[in-house]
Amino acid sequence: MGTLVSxxxxxxxxxxxxxxxxxxxxxxxxxxxxMAHIGRVMSAHDPQSDLARLSQARAGALxxxxxxxxxxxxxxxxxxxxSGGAFDPxxxxxxxxxxxxxxxxxxxxxxxxxxxxTLHVVSAxxxxxxxxxxxxxxGIAKGxxxxxxxxxxxxxxxxxxLVNAGGDMRAIGAHAWRIDVRHARQSVxxxxxxxxxxxxxxxxxxxxxxxxxxxxxxxxxxxxxxxVWQSATVRAHDCMTADVLTKWALQSSLLCPSLRPHLRxxxxxxxxxx
Numbered sequence: 001m002g003t004l005v006s007x008x009x010x011x012x013x014x015x016x017x018x019x020x021x022x023x024x025x026x027x028x029x030x031x032x033x034x035m036a037h038i039g040r041v042m043s044a045h046d047p048q049s050d051l052a053r054l055s056q057a058r059a060g061a062l063x064x065x066x067x068x069x070x071x072x073x074x075x076x077x078x079x080x081x082x083s084g085g086a087f088d089p090x091x092x093x094x095x096x097x098x099x100x101x102x103x104x105x106x107x108x109x110x111x112x113x114x115x116x117x118t119l120h121v122v123s124a125x126x127x128x129x130x131x132x133x134x135x136x137x138x139g140i141a142k143g144x145x146x147x148x149x150x151x152x153x154x155x156x157x158x159x160x161x162l163v164n165a166g167g168d169m170r171a172i173g174a175h176a177w178r179i180d181v182r183h184a185r186q187s188v189x190x191x192x193x194x195x196x197x198x199x200x201x202x203x204x205x206x207x208x209x210x211x212x213x214x215x216x217x218x219x220x221x222x223x224x225x226x227x228v229w230q231s232a233t234v235r236a237h238d239c240m241t242a243d244v245l246t247k248w249a250l251q252s253s254l255l256c257p258s259l260r261p262h263l264r265x266x267x268x269x270x271x272x273x274x
Contacts, residue, residue: 001039001142003166007031010160010175027156031149038145041066044105044136055106057129067125072137072144077116079244086248089135090114105134143205143243146170170203170239181233203239207232207246229272236268
C-alpha cells in the first residue's frame with residue numbers, strides 16, 4: 001500500500017504473560033496478512049492485480065475477481081454517485097497513469113471519460129466490463145484494509161487494538177489511544193488539532209492536497225480543490241468511510257450542504273485546514 005503499517009494490541013490483564021503475547025502475535029500476523037492480500041489484489045502497480053486485469057479486459061468480458069475487490073468496487077460506485085464525482089477512482093487512475101505513476105494499469109483505448117458505473121457487478125466475485133477500465137481505488141482501499149485488519153484481530157479474540165496505515169487508523173476497545181494530527185502547512189513542532197488528542201473505538205483518516213501530496217487527484221477540478229482546503233481529517237465508525245469522506249471534504253465548500261448530511265448519516269465528524 002506504499003505506507004508504513006503498525007498494529008498495537010493490548011492484552012487482557014488476566015491473561016498469562018507468555019500466552020497473551022503469543023496469541024497477540026498470531027492475531028497481528030493474521031491482520032498483516034489480510035492487509036497484504038488486499039494490497040496485492042487492488043494494486044495499481046502490480047500487472048497481476050485485479051485492477052490490472054480490468055484495464056486489459058476485452059469489451060463485454062465476464063471477470064472473476066477477488067471478493068474483496070468486488071466489495072470495494074460496490075462501495076466505490078456508491079460514493080462516486082452520492083458525492084457527485086468528488087470521489088472518482090477513474091479520474092485518479094487516468095491522471096496518475098498518464099504521469100507514469102500507475103505502471104500496473106494499461107491505457108484504455110475505447111476513448112471518452114471512464115466511469116466506474118460501466119462495471120456491472122454480477123456476483124460476490126464476478127463483474128462484467130463494458131470496455132477496458134482504469135481504476136485506482138487507493139482513496140478507499142487503504143481504509144478498507146485497515147477495517148479488514150481489525151476484523152482479523154477480532155476473529156482471533158483481540159478486543160483492544162489500534163491499526164495505523166500511514167495515518168488511516170482504527171481503534172477497538174475502551175482504551176483511549178493518544179494521537180497527533182499534523183496538517184498540511186504545519187511542521188512537526190506546530191500545534192495539533194486539539195479535539196483529536198485521543199481515539200476511542202472508532203476510525204480516523206487524513207488526506208492532504210497540494211504539492212505535499214502530488215498524488216491527490218481533484219476529481220471536481222484542481223483549481224476548486226486546491227484553492228480552499230489543504231488537508232481534511234474525518235472521524236467515523238469504520239476506516240473505509242473515513243478515508244473516502246476525506247476526499248470529498250477536500251473538494252467541498254465551506255458550508256458543503258451536500259456533504260454534511262452524509263457526515264451525519266455516517267456518524268462522522270470533519271476537521272479541515274486551509
